[in-house]
Amino acid sequence: MMLNSAQAVSDVTKEVGNAIELQGIKKHFYDKDENIIQVIKDITLEIKNKEFISIVGPSGCGKSTMFNIIAGLMQPTEGKVKVLGEDIVSSTGHVGYMMQKDLLFPWRTIIENVSLGLEVKGMTKKEREDIALDYLAKYGLADFAHAYPSTLSGGMRQRVALIRTLAMDPEIILLDEPFSALDYQTRLVLEEEILGILRDFGKTAVLITHDIGEAIAMSDRIAVMTQRPTCVKKIYDVGLAVELGSGMKARADHRYNDFFENIWADLDIQIGRDS
Amino acid sequence: MEMVQIEKVSKDSVNKAKKKLSPFIIHNLSRLGIIITLLAVWELAAFLKWINPFLLGSPSGIWDETVRLIQSGQLYTDMFATVYGTILGFVIGSLLGSAIGLLLWYSKTLATIIDPFVVALNGLPKIALAPMIIIWFGSGMFSKIILASIATFIVALLSAYQGTHQIDSNLVNLMKSLGSSKGQIFKKVVIPSSLPWIISAFRLNIGFALIAVIGGEFISSDKGLGRMIFVAGNLFNLNVVWVGVLSLMAVAIILYVIVSKMENRLIPWEDSKRQKEN
Known part of the structure; x- marks a missing residue:
């Protein structure tokens, strides 16, 4: 029942073809002394409908700025952002957001956290809790519906954060290093789970990560960014996870290492200069 | 702890x-x-x-006075007056202060403008206002309530406002990305996130309200534990002074326990955090 609206939206987006279009995005800030700090030099990027794209770049290169622009939390200095064919001028809940910190509200129980977005939309308590409980049950978290986040493990909390994002039923999900605070095993499990979920629901996903391996294992495409002021250096067509059916298999494939070496070379990270 | x-x-x-x-x-x-x-x-x-029992009192003397004051009903009347003034002043001052402190989140400009005034008022020992307040509002209960309200108001305001500064800006961004209005952010992030600060101000304020009421009663009043202590002290009736002091202690402990219980009610998530740590 909750899928109906998603399908309606995705029918529209099929005609459009691109989920996100960044056209000549430039962004600069002013520091205390009124000097211009150029963060984004020029980004033009088309993100296709239902694809999984990763943005990989050196730290501090302005990836998160790019994210905030897509989410509508920040305005570009120049250029245009189109999400699902529409110009984005402010934040309207058009994209779901998942970050390194799970950002669960400590004063809300799990079910209240999951239904947060629906509450903002103005749904009644009954409606939103039904939806939230459906999702929680689907991902094995129903028993924790009325617990507070502080009692859950990091992996579970991040899973709740993902469910909260999904419950809003956004067409596009932005993932800003969502796994970096987790231990390696939990990370692999969650990667797999998220791939499965995104496939089930037919979502477009943009992943920001430092982890080249993670990007290769999950993505259809990878955009490698330059140092700040940033622009797109190169785009790789990967698609191992889709072709082989899972991120684990992608990691075991012989092409994985080739991609890794090439992307590593592109990043041109030199110890001491970058950090 | x-x-x-x-x-x-x-x-x-x-x-x-x-x-x-x-x-x-x-x-x-x-x-x-x-x-x-x-x-x-x-x-x-x-x-x-x-x-010298005349200067120090004695346990048996204190006991006799306690029994006498309970039987005459005076202890009850005085205790009720003090507790009533303290609680009412505490509630009015704390709630009003917290509300304004929270609302200042809406306007950074206004907060900056009034900042020095708040700091000046906070530094002032509020009991210094007692003579004026009593001249304006009389020596009855009302002036004590006003005094306690003033004493608790600034602490609550400052604490709530500081609370709004500790908010995780990521939570606010998350709310924005969900398309929420400023009012929704206020209600769903600012208020709950500041609650621990507000509650800790409540705990301080119970003490401040009590000080203000007793101070006011010392200066001019028709009833209250402060008056009981002050009058008995002037008459060198040390046993009655002790009854007043011990009653005050009991009142303070009871009020403090009530506020602590309130804390568990109002911020249950802090409680579950503690349980996990244990």
């Missing part, structure tokens, strides 16, 4: 009670022992005239 330890100990004591005396019982027996010894030495010293 100490409260938590006691709770923890009492949980352990349930398990160990049958084997040997639990720390819970040992602690309380020791405390009782200290009090009894103190009272016995005091009484004996007063009886043998080692000390």
Whole structure:
């Protein structure tokens, strides 16, 4: 029942073809002394409908700025952002957001956290809790519906954060290093789970990560960014996870290492200069 | 801190009670022992005239006065007046202060403008306002309520406003990305996130409200524990002074416990955090 609206939206987006279009995005800030700090030099990027794209770049290169622009939390200095064919001028809940910190509200129980977005939309308590409980049950978290986040493990909390994002039923999900605070095993499990979920629901996903391996294992495409002021250096067509059916298999494939070496070379990270 | 330890100990004591005396019982027996010894030495010293009971009072004298004041109903009247003034002043000042402190989140400009005024008022010992307040509002209960409200208002305001500064900006961004309005952010992030700061101000404010009411009663009043202590002190009736002081202590403890209970009610998530740490 909750899928109906998603399908309606995705029918529209099929005609459009691109989920996100960044056209000549430039962004600069002013520091205390009124000097211009150029963060984004020029980004033009088309993100296709239902694809999984990763943005990989050196730290501090302005990836998160790019994210905030897509989410509508920040305005570009120049250029245009189109999400699902529409110009984005402010934040309207058009994209779901998942970050390194799970950002669960400590004063809300799990079910209240999951239904947060629906509450903002103005749904009644009954409606939103039904939806939230459906999702929680689907991902094995129903028993924790009325617990507070502080009692859950990091992996579970991040899973709740993902469910909260999904419950809003956004067409596009932005993932800003969502796994970096987790231990390696939990990370692999969650990667797999998220791939499965995104496939089930037919979502477009943009992943920001430092982890080249993670990007290769999950993505259809990878955009490698330059140092700040940033622009797109190169785009790789990967698609191992889709072709082989899972991120684990992608990691075991012989092409994985080739991609890794090439992307590593592109990043041109030199110890001491970058950090 | 100490409260938590006691709770923890009492949980352990349930398990160990049958084997040997639990720390819970040992602690309380020791405390009782200290009090009894103190009272016995005091009484004996007063009886043998080692000390001057006229200047120090004596336990038996305090007891006699307590019984007399309870029977005449005066203790009840005075205690009620003080508790009533304290609670009402505390509630008005704390709620109003917290509300304004929270609302300042809406306007950084306004907050910056009034900042020096708030700091100046915060530095002022509020009891210095008592003579003026009593001239304006009379020596009855009303002036004590006003005094306690003023004493608690600024602390609550500052604390709530500081609370709004500790908000995780990521939570605000998340709310924005969900398309929420400023009012929704205020209600769903700013208020709950500042609650721990507000509650900690409440705990301080119980003490401040009590000080303000007692101070006001010292200066001019028709009833209250402060008046009881002040008048008896002027008459060198030290036993009655002691009754007043001990009653005040009891009132303070009870009010403090009530606020602590309120804390568990209002911020249950902090409680579950503690439980996990234990």
